Amino acid sequence: MARNIITLATRNILRNRRRSVLSVTAIALAACTITLLFALLEGIRADVRHNSWNYETGEVRLRHALFDRYEHLNPLHYTVAEADLLLPALRSLDQTHRVSPRVHIQGATFRGEEMIPSRGIGIDLDREREDLDLERLLLSGRLPRPGTSEALVGAGLAEKLGLSPGEPFTVLTTTRLRSSNAFTLDVTGLVAFPLGHMNQTSYLLPLETASRYLRMEGGVSEILISGTGSDTPGLVRAVDEVLQAQGLDQLRPLPWTEVSGGYRYLQVADIIYRIIALCFFLVGSSVIVNTTMMTIHERTREIGTLSALGMSEGTLVRLFFTEASLLGTLGSLAGVLAGSLLVLPAQIGGIDFGSRLDMVEIDISSVIHPLLNLQSTLGVFCYSLAVALAASYLPARRAAGLPPVEALRA
Amino acid sequence: MHRGEHSTLPSLLLRSPEALLLALTIFLPLPVSGETPQASYIISRMEENQTHPTSYLEGYIIITDRFGQRRSSYIAHTRGTDRFLLEFTSRNEAGQRVLRRDGDLYLYYPDARETIRLTGAALRDSLVGSDISYEDMTGGRGLSQDYDFTLLGEEEIHGRGTFKIELLARRPTVAYPRQIFWVDREYFVLRRSEQYARSGRILKVTEVLETRREGPYHFPSRLRITDQTRRSRGTELALTTVRIGIDLPGDIFSLDRLTW
Numbered sequence: 246m247a248r249n250i251i252t253l254a255t256r257n258i259l260r261n262r263r264r265s266v267l268s269v270t271a272i273a274l275a276a277c278t279i280t281l282l283f284a285l286l287e288g289i290r291a292d293v294r295h296n297s298w299n300y301e302t303g304e305v306r307l308r309h310a311l312f313d314r315y316e317h318l319n320p321l322h323y324t325v326a327e328a329d330l331l332l333p334a335l336r337s338l339d340q341t342h343r344v345s346p347r348v349h350i351q352g353a354t355f356r357g358e359e360m361i362p363s364r365g366i367g368i369d370l371d372r373e374r375e376d377l378d379l380e381r382l383l384l385s386g387r388l389p390r391p392g393t394s395e396a397l398v399g400a401g402l403a404e405k406l407g408l409s410p411g412e413p414f415t416v417l418t419t420t421r422l423r424s425s426n427a428f429t430l431d432v433t434g435l436v437a438f439p440l441g442h443m444n445q446t447s448y449l450l451p452l453e454t455a456s457r458y459l460r461m462e463g464g465v466s467e468i469l470i471s472g473t474g475s476d477t478p479g480l481v482r483a484v485d486e487v488l489q490a491q492g493l494d495q496l497r498p499l500p501w502t503e504v505s506g507g508y509r510y511l512q513v514a515d516i517i518y519r520i521i522a523l524c525f526f527l528v529g530s531s532v533i534v535n536t537t538m539m540t541i542h543e544r545t546r547e548i549g550t551l552s553a554l555g556m557s558e559g560t561l562v563r564l565f566f567t568e569a570s571l572l573g574t575l576g577s578l579a580g581v582l583a584g585s586l587l588v589l590p591a592q593i594g595g596i597d598f599g600s601r602l603d604m605v606e607i608d609i610s611s612v613i614h615p616l617l618n619l620q621s622t623l624g625v626f627c628y629s630l631a632v633a634l635a636a637s638y639l640p641a642r643r644a645a646g647l648p649p650v651e652a653l654r655a
Numbered sequence: 656m657h658r659g660e661h662s663t664l665p666s667l668l669l670r671s672p673e674a675l676l677l678a679l680t681i682f683l684p685l686p687v688s689g690e691t692p693q694a695s696y697i698i699s700r701m702e703e704n705q706t707h708p709t710s711y712l713e714g715y716i717i718i719t720d721r722f723g724q725r726r727s728s729y730i731a732h733t734r735g736t737d738r739f740l741l742e743f744t745s746r747n748e749a750g751q752r753v754l755r756r757d758g759d760l761y762l763y764y765p766d767a768r769e770t771i772r773l774t775g776a777a778l779r780d781s782l783v784g785s786d787i788s789y790e791d792m793t794g795g796r797g798l799s800q801d802y803d804f805t806l807l808g809e810e811e812i813h814g815r816g817t818f819k820i821e822l823l824a825r826r827p828t829v830a831y832p833r834q835i836f837w838v839d840r841e842y843f844v845l846r847r848s849e850q851y852a853r854s855g856r857i858l859k860v861t862e863v864l865e866t867r868r869e870g871p872y873h874f875p876s877r878l879r880i881t882d883q884t885r886r887s888r889g890t891e892l893a894l895t896t897v898r899i900g901i902d903l904p905g906d907i908f909s910l911d912r913l914t915w
Binding site (some may be wrong): 320322353355413421458 | 718775
């Protein structure tokens with residue numbers, strides 16, 4: 246019986262090929278677009294996590310509890326004090342892969358009479374050289390040597406300041422003692438940070454140099470801690486236990502999901518993308534509903550004949566439902582495959598948003614690499630199929646419910 | 656007739672007059688005894704009191720903000736109408752210098768290999784995080800060059816009779832479009848001032864806490880400046896040592912000497 250219905254449904258699909266192609270195309274287009282959107286979202290998600298963990302928050306960010314409260318005032322005196330004692334304890338945790346102390350310098354650099362805001366990040370060059378893949382980011386010159394007054398400057402900032410490797414620049418800033426200080430750094434290299442806003446404003450310098458100029462006296466602005474990402478709450482708890490053991494109640498570890506601007510953006514983007522996906526499916530569904538209804542209208546006499554010959558209402562519903570299933574499966578499969586094929590080259594080469602993201606202060610790179618995710622791709626396929634079936638169910642029920650006499654009279 | 660060359664109060668402590676300033680004051684129109692003097696005369700007398708041919712100063716700044724209180728000490732040398740060299744001696748800022756010459760402001764920091772010439776928006780930054788902006792330390796042509804004066808009346812400030820004078824800017828480039836000064840009736844020394852934005856919003860309030868007499872000069876020696884635009888409890892600026900009319904090395908206000 247089931248085989249007969251499938252045979253009959255296939256014959257009916259092939260009987261009006263144009264309409265069938267239209268239905269399949271509508272579903273395929275929706276599925277393809279959503280596959281692309283979800284791959285882009287997945288790529289952005291991976292990118293935000295990578296950038297946030299590397300440059301902004303780590304998986305867990307450790308700061309003085311009052312620093313966040315007064316962050317707009319650059320309260321450097323709320324430091325992670327005596328970091329040298331804390332760092333070994335954090336590094337000894339099983340959950341941690343990377344522990345990165347940072348000193349941040351909010352300051353201004355000068356080009357003639359123009360004052361240009363800049364942001365220095367003091368990093369442990371020996372440890373972070375590989376973690377941040379600095380060699381790959383280097384556009385020209387070389388990396389700074391630890392302990393020296395040397396810096397890697399973002400290409401955009403270097404352009405604003407008219408700097409090239411070998412040239413000095415002076416930064417005016419505020420110290421931990423809430424006084425002012427200025428210092429001169431030599432540019433050893435220009436880098437292309439993955440984040441556009443970092444390119445325009447930031448430079449990297451040795452941690453100990455930043456600490457010296459800001460009079461940090463052993464303290465750091467923050468410590469970024471990263472594990473595998475599989476248990477962020479567990480990592481927070483482990484860090485908290487270390488802090489309690491050392492009596493450092495004034496420090497507060499926060500998961501990146503709470504402090505990353507990029508993560509919050511993703512939460513919103515996820516909802517928006519799902520709404521967009523729904524809209525695409527609604528458009529696709531309307532085409533399916535339309536074609537199914539037209540099919541039923543054209544085949545009313547046939548329905549009457551089948552009913553008069555004894556085909557039950559349930560079998561008729563199954564017949565139309567099977568037709569829709571076949572169209573839906575074909576369309577969903579074609580759409581997901583087409584979307585995946587389109588994503589693959591972009592996944593390798595990336596989509597370059599260029600300078601459009603330069604001044605966006607969220608952790609999204611200028612070049613996004615869409616990412617195919619098996620789970621979400623399968624989800625798109627299943628969802629496309631489900632929408633196609635749901636869209637055909639009511640017209641099928643209506644057709645099957647027609648009295649045979651009335652159907653034959655049509 | 657006005658030879659003092661600043662526009663705002665904090666620089667009053669840090670600048671000096673032209674060489675013949677004192678002698679020329681005798682030609683200023685004196686009020687008839689018992690008559691209320693003109694506003695311009697009061698301002699002139701006040702400026703003459705607060706500008707010195709050359710001077711050596713020692714003092715301190717106490718900055719109080721939401722995070723607590725901190726103290727910085729400094730020494731300063733001044734000459735002529737527009738030259739001063741301020742050097743911080745406190746541990747946190749040791750060796751940092753501010754030079755004003757020919758209307759320009761230069762900053763020197765021991766950790767920097769180049770001096771910073773402050774212009775434009777950078778002048779609005781605060782001096783070592785205090786309520787005093789670098790802009791407060793600029794100026795250059797004397798109040799009468801930049802402002803019109805109106806005597807609003809007389810008021811008592813901290814038990815002293817004062818003239819209340821409104822200063823309205825003649826040109827838009829000055830730091831404060833409107834100021835009100837309360838000048839001591841007897842000594843022609845400032846007792847209080849308020850600075851306003853063009854919108855009428857109050858920007859800064861200066862309270863003179865102590866005055867000092869050195870020879871013919873009577874000037875504020877301790878005052879509190881409060882920036883009303885931020886949650887500040889004020890910056891206290893004081894002079895502990897004042898030597899007027901001293902000999903200064905010829906190159907003390909040079910850029911070479913600044914980094915020396």
